[in-house]
Amino acid sequence: MVNWGMYEAYRQRKKRLTIDYDGLTDGLKKGIGIEVLTGGKWYRIPPDYGEKYEDNGERIDHKGSPPRPEKAKEPIDCLVVACKSNQAFNGIRSLKKRLTSDSTIMLVQNGLGVAERLNRFVFPDPSRRPNYLHAVFSHGMDKKDMYNVRYKTVGTTNIAPPAPREITLAKPEDDTSWAPSMKYLTRLFTLTPSLVAFANTPTNVLMYQLEKLAVSSVIDPLTALNDCRNGDLLYVESVSRLMRLLLLEISRVIMAFPELQGVPGLEDRFLPERLRRLVVWELGRTRRNISPMLHDVKHRRGTEVEYLNGYIVRRGEELGITCVINYMIKHLIHAKQMIYNRAEAEAVPIDSDFEMQDSSHLTGPQITTSSSPSTTKARQSVKDSSESP
Numbered sequence: 001m002v003n004w005g006m007y008e009a010y011r012q013r014k015k016r017l018t019i020d021y022d023g024l025t026d027g028l029k030k031g032i033g034i035e036v037l038t039g040g041k042w043y044r045i046p047p048d049y050g051e052k053y054e055d056n057g058e059r060i061d062h063k064g065s066p067p068r069p070e071k072a073k074e075p076i077d078c079l080v081v082a083c084k085s086n087q088a089f090n091g092i093r094s095l096k097k098r099l100t101s102d103s104t105i106m107l108v109q110n111g112l113g114v115a116e117r118l119n120r121f122v123f124p125d126p127s128r129r130p131n132y133l134h135a136v137f138s139h140g141m142d143k144k145d146m147y148n149v150r151y152k153t154v155g156t157t158n159i160a161p162p163a164p165r166e167i168t169l170a171k172p173e174d175d176t177s178w179a180p181s182m183k184y185l186t187r188l189f190t191l192t193p194s195l196v197a198f199a200n201t202p203t204n205v206l207m208y209q210l211e212k213l214a215v216s217s218v219i220d221p222l223t224a225l226n227d228c229r230n231g232d233l234l235y236v237e238s239v240s241r242l243m244r245l246l247l248l249e250i251s252r253v254i255m256a257f258p259e260l261q262g263v264p265g266l267e268d269r270f271l272p273e274r275l276r277r278l279v280v281w282e283l284g285r286t287r288r289n290i291s292p293m294l295h296d297v298k299h300r301r302g303t304e305v306e307y308l309n310g311y312i313v314r315r316g317e318e319l320g321i322t323c324v325i326n327y328m329i330k331h332l333i334h335a336k337q338m339i340y341n342r343a344e345a346e347a348v349p350i351d352s353d354f355e356m357q358d359s360s361h362l363t364g365p366q367i368t369t370s371s372s373p374s375t376t377k378a379r380q381s382v383k384d385s386s387e388s389p
């Protein structure tokens with residue numbers, strides 16, 4: 001848990017995580033080991049920490065001093081990271097010392113580029129880098145509160161290591177290249193019936209991820225910029241035009257990925273028109289939803305935009321493809337956040353220590369903002385999602 005507020009909410013919910021299936025609650029009680037992040041360090045929380053009474057109402061006798069949280073230092077074998085991409089990067093960075101080349105991190109995000117960014121800024125030495133698995137989760141869930149979710153639509157979980165960037169000749173499956181922790185985690189998921197999990201090929205998982213990324217790169221920023229529910233984007237001519245332009249760029253970049261060259265059916269699967277149909281279908285299916293990006297902008301939090309449209313812009317640059325529409329959309333989101341946050345902080349824009357940098361040839365002048373202490377939150381929420389570590 002990344003703060004004490006989350007722990008307190010968990011304690012108040014009697015330390016239970018629950019999933020509701022068709023009105024029936026499946027309760028996972030007791031026994032979950034908890035660590036809380038505080039001051040950049042993780043602390044292990046004793047099961048009866050802060051408790052005076054047992055569940056049956058009897059007073060707990062701690063015999064001497066009550067249990068205290070201790071620093072959690074032991075290495076982590078398997079880490080499943082299911083939060084948004086921008087939070088995933090910061091969370092994993094805070095665990096850097098406990099992750100070794102024997103560890104496996106499973107990344108379950110809609111956005112892409114977390115592993116690349118971790119390799120660049122957190123694990124620059126390839127020999128000491130943890131292993132990665134990517135998972136695409138298509139089960140539909142609704143968060144009722146922080147520790148209670150409602151299962152809405154059936155789906156699957158597809159798992160694979162990342163696809164290598166360079167073009168590789170097809171070779172038989174080489175099982176020995178998987179670290180024991182990768183095998184353990186994959187087995188654990190595939191043996192958990194409710195996850196409906198499969199071990200798939202890296203290329204197939206990448207293509208599922210890219211379809212999701214294309215859909216989210218349209219729906220999320222357009223709902224956040226227009227402050228509307230997903231379904232409100234349907235049947236609006238200007239939205240359709242923007243959608244087509246965004247998808248033309250996204251499709252062009254994906255089709256040029258070196259790791260996908262020669263994959264049968266690539267052109268049909270990522271045709272702009274097919275992506276547009278996917279978006280429209282998703283808009284209909286989720287018409288009542290408030291997208292995660294709109295939610296984040298409203299709550300003044302960092303967004304995933306750098307791992308959606310920003311990812312397309314960066315991959316496009318590497319391939320010599322300029323994505324002006326995606327570039328504009330990601331900066332409109334950053335601008336909206338800065339304007340909201342600055343207005344709230346009533347700060348005067350003079351100069352600052354926060355610079356948002358883009359590596360691209362599209363980069364304009366560096367963005368400089370006021371450095372009043374009250375703008376810390378404003379800076380943080382954009383910095384969360386910007387390119388520099």
Ligand SMILES: CC(C)(CO)[C@@H](O)C(=O)[O-]
Pocket residue numbers: 110215216219220230282286289290291292
């Ligand atoms: C449709 C969606 C998955 C696209 O990111 C998202 O906006 C949502 O969950 O509403």
